[in-house]
Amino acid sequence: MLNSYVRAKATLHPRFAQTYGKLQWYCLDFWARELGLDTGILDSAKTYGIAELLAIRHPDSQKGPWDTGLYNAVEDFRELYIHDRVTK
Template sequence: MPSLPWRDIDTVLLDMDGTLLDLHYDNHFWMEHLPRRYAELHGVSLGLAEAELGALFRDNAGQLQWYCLDFWSQELKLPVRELKLETAHLIALRPDADTFLAAIRQAGKRVILITNAHRDSLSLKLERIELAPYFERLISSHDYGFAKEAPQFWDALQADIGFDPARSLFIDDTLPILRSAGRFGVAHLLAVREPDSRKGPKDTEEFAAVDGYRELLEGL
Protein backbone atom coordinates (compact mmCIF):
# COMPACT_ATOMS: atom_id res chain seq x y z
CA MET A 1 0.00 0.00 0.00
CA PRO A 2 1.44 3.43 -0.88
CA SER A 3 2.05 5.75 2.07
CA LEU A 4 -0.64 8.35 2.69
CA PRO A 5 -0.06 12.03 1.80
CA TRP A 6 -0.75 13.14 5.36
CA ARG A 7 0.14 16.76 4.58
CA ASP A 8 -2.90 16.84 2.26
CA ILE A 9 -5.32 15.34 4.82
CA ASP A 10 -7.13 17.39 7.49
CA THR A 11 -10.13 15.17 8.22
CA VAL A 12 -10.18 11.40 8.79
CA LEU A 13 -13.61 9.77 8.40
CA LEU A 14 -13.79 6.23 9.76
CA ASP A 15 -16.35 3.47 9.55
CA MET A 16 -16.81 1.23 12.59
CA ASP A 17 -17.86 -2.36 11.84
CA GLY A 18 -15.25 -4.19 9.79
CA THR A 19 -13.00 -1.12 9.82
CA LEU A 20 -12.17 -0.39 13.46
CA LEU A 21 -14.00 -3.41 14.90
CA ASP A 22 -13.71 -7.02 13.75
CA LEU A 23 -16.70 -7.81 11.54
CA HIS A 24 -16.83 -11.34 12.97
CA TYR A 25 -19.27 -10.20 15.67
CA ASP A 26 -21.80 -8.86 13.15
CA ASN A 27 -21.40 -11.70 10.65
CA HIS A 28 -21.79 -14.30 13.38
CA PHE A 29 -24.86 -12.58 14.83
CA TRP A 30 -26.76 -12.03 11.58
CA MET A 31 -25.78 -15.19 9.71
CA GLU A 32 -25.61 -17.76 12.55
CA HIS A 33 -26.98 -16.62 15.90
CA LEU A 34 -30.08 -14.78 14.69
CA PRO A 35 -31.31 -17.61 12.38
CA ARG A 36 -30.84 -20.09 15.23
CA ARG A 37 -32.76 -17.93 17.71
CA TYR A 38 -35.44 -17.15 15.08
CA ALA A 39 -35.94 -20.89 14.58
CA GLU A 40 -36.16 -21.51 18.34
CA LEU A 41 -38.48 -18.63 19.16
CA HIS A 42 -40.83 -19.16 16.19
CA GLY A 43 -40.79 -22.96 16.33
CA VAL A 44 -39.51 -23.56 12.79
CA SER A 45 -36.56 -25.50 11.41
CA LEU A 46 -33.17 -23.86 11.10
CA GLY A 47 -33.28 -24.40 7.34
CA LEU A 48 -36.59 -22.55 7.04
CA ALA A 49 -35.32 -19.75 9.29
CA GLU A 50 -32.20 -19.33 7.16
CA ALA A 51 -34.27 -19.26 3.96
CA GLU A 52 -36.73 -16.68 5.31
CA LEU A 53 -34.03 -14.44 6.75
CA GLY A 54 -31.85 -14.78 3.66
CA ALA A 55 -34.66 -13.49 1.44
CA LEU A 56 -35.30 -10.54 3.77
CA PHE A 57 -31.60 -9.70 3.95
CA ARG A 58 -31.31 -9.66 0.15
CA ASP A 59 -34.38 -7.43 -0.22
CA ASN A 60 -33.11 -4.83 2.26
CA ALA A 61 -29.32 -4.87 1.76
CA GLY A 62 -27.72 -1.44 1.40
CA GLN A 63 -30.83 0.44 2.53
CA LEU A 64 -31.16 2.28 5.81
CA GLN A 65 -33.59 -0.27 7.25
CA TRP A 66 -30.97 -3.02 6.77
CA TYR A 67 -29.02 -1.37 9.59
CA CYS A 68 -32.05 -0.55 11.79
CA LEU A 69 -32.69 -2.71 14.85
CA ASP A 70 -36.21 -1.30 15.20
CA PHE A 71 -36.99 -2.45 11.66
CA TRP A 72 -35.68 -5.98 12.26
CA SER A 73 -37.38 -6.30 15.64
CA GLN A 74 -40.72 -5.46 14.02
CA GLU A 75 -40.11 -7.47 10.85
CA LEU A 76 -38.98 -10.63 12.63
CA LYS A 77 -41.11 -10.21 15.77
CA LEU A 78 -37.99 -10.69 17.87
CA PRO A 79 -36.22 -8.56 20.53
CA VAL A 80 -33.17 -7.98 18.34
CA ARG A 81 -31.45 -5.59 20.78
CA GLU A 82 -31.60 -8.20 23.54
CA LEU A 83 -30.46 -10.97 21.19
CA LYS A 84 -27.42 -8.92 20.21
CA LEU A 85 -26.34 -8.90 23.85
CA GLU A 86 -26.14 -12.70 23.79
CA THR A 87 -23.06 -12.59 21.55
CA ALA A 88 -21.59 -9.28 22.74
CA HIS A 89 -18.49 -11.07 24.06
CA LEU A 90 -17.39 -11.32 20.39
CA ILE A 91 -17.12 -7.53 19.95
CA ALA A 92 -13.42 -6.83 19.38
CA LEU A 93 -11.14 -4.07 18.16
CA ARG A 94 -9.09 -4.76 15.02
CA PRO A 95 -5.33 -4.99 15.70
CA ASP A 96 -3.64 -1.61 16.27
CA ALA A 97 -6.80 0.38 15.49
CA ASP A 98 -6.47 2.18 18.83
CA THR A 99 -2.80 2.95 18.12
CA PHE A 100 -3.83 4.49 14.79
CA LEU A 101 -6.63 6.53 16.37
CA ALA A 102 -4.38 7.88 19.09
CA ALA A 103 -1.69 8.84 16.57
CA ILE A 104 -3.96 10.72 14.18
CA ARG A 105 -5.57 12.61 17.05
CA GLN A 106 -2.12 13.48 18.40
CA ALA A 107 -1.16 14.73 14.92
CA GLY A 108 -4.04 17.22 15.03
CA LYS A 109 -6.29 15.58 12.46
CA ARG A 110 -10.03 15.96 12.71
CA VAL A 111 -11.32 12.41 13.43
CA ILE A 112 -14.99 11.55 12.88
CA LEU A 113 -16.80 8.21 13.07
CA ILE A 114 -19.45 7.68 10.41
CA THR A 115 -21.34 4.42 10.68
CA ASN A 116 -24.49 2.87 9.28
CA ALA A 117 -24.97 1.16 12.63
CA HIS A 118 -28.20 1.91 14.48
CA ARG A 119 -27.66 4.05 17.59
CA ASP A 120 -28.45 1.02 19.80
CA SER A 121 -25.76 -1.03 18.04
CA LEU A 122 -23.32 1.86 18.37
CA SER A 123 -24.04 2.18 22.10
CA LEU A 124 -23.62 -1.56 22.64
CA LYS A 125 -20.18 -1.51 21.04
CA LEU A 126 -19.04 1.67 22.78
CA GLU A 127 -19.91 0.06 26.13
CA ARG A 128 -17.38 -2.68 25.39
CA ILE A 129 -14.71 -0.88 23.36
CA GLU A 130 -13.56 2.58 24.46
CA LEU A 131 -13.68 4.36 21.10
CA ALA A 132 -15.54 7.57 21.88
CA PRO A 133 -12.58 9.58 23.30
CA TYR A 134 -10.73 9.39 19.99
CA PHE A 135 -13.47 11.15 18.01
CA GLU A 136 -14.73 14.67 17.56
CA ARG A 137 -18.13 13.25 16.54
CA LEU A 138 -19.84 9.86 16.42
CA ILE A 139 -22.35 9.99 13.56
CA SER A 140 -24.91 7.32 12.68
CA SER A 141 -26.49 7.43 9.24
CA HIS A 142 -29.83 7.08 11.06
CA ASP A 143 -29.25 10.65 12.30
CA TYR A 144 -29.63 11.83 8.69
CA GLY A 145 -32.19 9.32 7.43
CA PHE A 146 -29.92 8.03 4.66
CA ALA A 147 -27.45 5.15 4.55
CA LYS A 148 -23.85 5.93 3.57
CA GLU A 149 -24.49 4.25 0.23
CA ALA A 150 -26.83 7.15 -0.69
CA PRO A 151 -25.56 10.49 -2.04
CA GLN A 152 -27.91 12.29 0.35
CA PHE A 153 -25.88 10.99 3.29
CA TRP A 154 -22.80 12.85 2.06
CA ASP A 155 -24.76 16.05 1.46
CA ALA A 156 -26.10 15.83 5.02
CA LEU A 157 -22.64 15.11 6.42
CA GLN A 158 -21.20 18.12 4.60
CA ALA A 159 -23.99 20.36 5.92
CA ASP A 160 -23.46 19.02 9.44
CA ILE A 161 -19.68 19.06 9.88
CA GLY A 162 -18.42 21.28 7.06
CA PHE A 163 -15.48 19.14 5.93
CA ASP A 164 -13.41 19.55 2.75
CA PRO A 165 -13.75 16.30 0.71
CA ALA A 166 -10.56 17.10 -1.22
CA ARG A 167 -8.59 17.08 2.05
CA SER A 168 -10.28 14.07 3.66
CA LEU A 169 -9.41 10.40 4.12
CA PHE A 170 -12.23 7.86 4.41
CA ILE A 171 -11.70 4.23 5.43
CA ASP A 172 -14.55 1.70 5.08
CA ASP A 173 -14.83 -2.03 4.43
CA THR A 174 -17.85 -1.74 2.08
CA LEU A 175 -16.99 -1.02 -1.54
CA PRO A 176 -20.33 0.54 -2.63
CA ILE A 177 -19.97 3.01 0.26
CA LEU A 178 -16.44 3.92 -0.80
CA ARG A 179 -17.71 4.48 -4.34
CA SER A 180 -20.46 6.75 -3.02
CA ALA A 181 -17.86 8.76 -1.10
CA GLY A 182 -15.69 8.96 -4.21
CA ARG A 183 -18.57 10.31 -6.28
CA PHE A 184 -19.07 12.99 -3.63
CA GLY A 185 -15.44 14.01 -4.04
CA VAL A 186 -13.64 12.44 -1.07
CA ALA A 187 -10.10 12.36 -2.38
CA HIS A 188 -8.41 9.70 -0.24
CA LEU A 189 -10.21 6.35 -0.01
CA LEU A 190 -9.06 3.11 1.58
CA ALA A 191 -10.79 -0.26 1.84
CA VAL A 192 -10.06 -2.91 4.48
CA ARG A 193 -8.35 -6.10 3.36
CA GLU A 194 -9.69 -8.40 6.06
CA PRO A 195 -12.74 -6.95 7.86
CA ASP A 196 -13.73 -10.32 9.39
CA SER A 197 -10.76 -12.03 11.07
CA ARG A 198 -12.33 -15.46 10.50
CA LYS A 199 -12.92 -15.11 6.76
CA GLY A 200 -9.53 -14.16 5.34
CA PRO A 201 -8.63 -11.38 2.86
CA LYS A 202 -11.14 -10.08 0.31
CA ASP A 203 -10.78 -8.50 -3.11
CA THR A 204 -11.04 -4.73 -2.67
CA GLU A 205 -11.20 -4.20 -6.45
CA GLU A 206 -10.21 -0.65 -7.46
CA PHE A 207 -9.34 0.44 -3.91
CA ALA A 208 -6.03 0.30 -2.08
CA ALA A 209 -6.60 -1.47 1.22
CA VAL A 210 -5.51 -1.40 4.85
CA ASP A 211 -3.68 -4.56 5.86
CA GLY A 212 -2.54 -3.21 9.23
CA TYR A 213 -3.08 0.15 10.90
CA ARG A 214 0.53 0.75 11.91
CA GLU A 215 1.56 0.91 8.23
CA LEU A 216 -0.70 3.94 7.74
CA LEU A 217 1.28 6.00 10.23
CA GLU A 218 4.34 6.37 8.04
CA GLY A 219 4.92 10.06 7.36
CA LEU A 220 2.23 11.23 9.78
Protein backbone atom coordinates in the same frame (compact mmCIF):
# COMPACT_ATOMS: atom_id res chain seq x y z
CA MET B 1 -3.86 13.74 1.78
CA LEU B 2 -1.29 13.43 4.58
CA ASN B 3 -3.07 16.01 6.73
CA SER B 4 -6.41 14.16 6.48
CA TYR B 5 -4.68 10.87 7.22
CA VAL B 6 -3.08 12.31 10.37
CA ARG B 7 -6.41 13.82 11.48
CA ALA B 8 -8.22 10.53 10.84
CA LYS B 9 -5.68 8.60 12.90
CA ALA B 10 -5.93 11.14 15.73
CA THR B 11 -9.72 10.91 15.70
CA LEU B 12 -9.87 7.12 15.53
CA HIS B 13 -7.04 6.34 17.97
CA PRO B 14 -9.17 6.66 21.14
CA ARG B 15 -11.83 4.36 19.67
CA PHE B 16 -9.24 1.82 18.57
CA ALA B 17 -7.40 1.95 21.91
CA GLN B 18 -10.64 1.38 23.81
CA THR B 19 -11.54 -1.66 21.68
CA TYR B 20 -8.12 -3.20 20.97
CA GLY B 21 -7.81 -6.77 22.22
CA LYS B 22 -11.54 -7.19 22.77
CA LEU B 23 -13.79 -9.38 20.66
CA GLN B 24 -15.33 -6.33 18.94
CA TRP B 25 -11.89 -5.38 17.56
CA TYR B 26 -12.18 -8.25 15.08
CA CYS B 27 -15.83 -7.78 14.15
CA LEU B 28 -16.63 -6.07 10.86
CA ASP B 29 -20.26 -5.56 11.91
CA PHE B 30 -19.12 -3.75 15.06
CA TRP B 31 -16.91 -1.34 13.09
CA ALA B 32 -19.55 -0.84 10.40
CA ARG B 33 -21.99 0.24 13.15
CA GLU B 34 -19.39 2.17 15.17
CA LEU B 35 -18.09 4.13 12.19
CA GLY B 36 -21.37 4.30 10.28
CA LEU B 37 -20.06 2.34 7.29
CA ASP B 38 -21.84 0.20 4.75
CA THR B 39 -20.48 -2.16 2.13
CA GLY B 40 -20.72 0.41 -0.64
CA ILE B 41 -19.07 3.21 1.28
CA LEU B 42 -15.97 3.54 -0.92
CA ASP B 43 -17.94 3.67 -4.16
CA SER B 44 -20.32 6.22 -2.65
CA ALA B 45 -17.44 8.34 -1.40
CA LYS B 46 -15.85 8.35 -4.83
CA THR B 47 -19.17 9.29 -6.44
CA TYR B 48 -19.46 12.30 -4.12
CA GLY B 49 -15.97 13.55 -4.88
CA ILE B 50 -13.82 12.18 -2.06
CA ALA B 51 -10.51 11.63 -3.81
CA GLU B 52 -8.44 9.71 -1.25
CA LEU B 53 -9.99 6.40 -0.23
CA LEU B 54 -8.48 3.60 1.83
CA ALA B 55 -9.94 0.11 2.09
CA ILE B 56 -9.18 -2.57 4.69
CA ARG B 57 -8.31 -5.93 3.15
CA HIS B 58 -8.98 -8.05 6.27
CA PRO B 59 -11.72 -6.20 8.19
CA ASP B 60 -12.95 -9.44 9.80
CA SER B 61 -10.38 -11.89 11.18
CA GLN B 62 -12.93 -14.69 11.01
CA LYS B 63 -13.27 -14.36 7.24
CA GLY B 64 -10.93 -14.19 4.27
CA PRO B 65 -9.62 -11.01 2.68
CA TRP B 66 -11.92 -8.73 0.73
CA ASP B 67 -11.31 -7.86 -2.87
CA THR B 68 -10.61 -4.15 -2.58
CA GLY B 69 -10.57 -3.72 -6.33
CA LEU B 70 -8.69 -0.64 -7.44
CA TYR B 71 -8.69 0.98 -3.99
CA ASN B 72 -5.52 1.40 -1.94
CA ALA B 73 -5.77 -0.80 1.13
CA VAL B 74 -4.18 -1.62 4.45
CA GLU B 75 -4.17 -5.24 5.56
CA ASP B 76 -6.23 -4.80 8.73
CA PHE B 77 -7.28 -2.24 11.35
CA ARG B 78 -3.98 -2.63 13.23
CA GLU B 79 -2.21 -0.61 10.53
CA LEU B 80 -4.39 2.36 11.45
CA TYR B 81 -3.80 1.97 15.18
CA ILE B 82 -1.33 4.47 16.62
CA HIS B 83 1.01 2.71 19.00
CA ASP B 84 2.44 4.79 21.81
CA ARG B 85 6.13 3.98 21.86
CA VAL B 86 8.61 5.09 24.45
CA THR B 87 12.24 5.08 23.45
CA LYS B 88 14.85 4.67 26.12
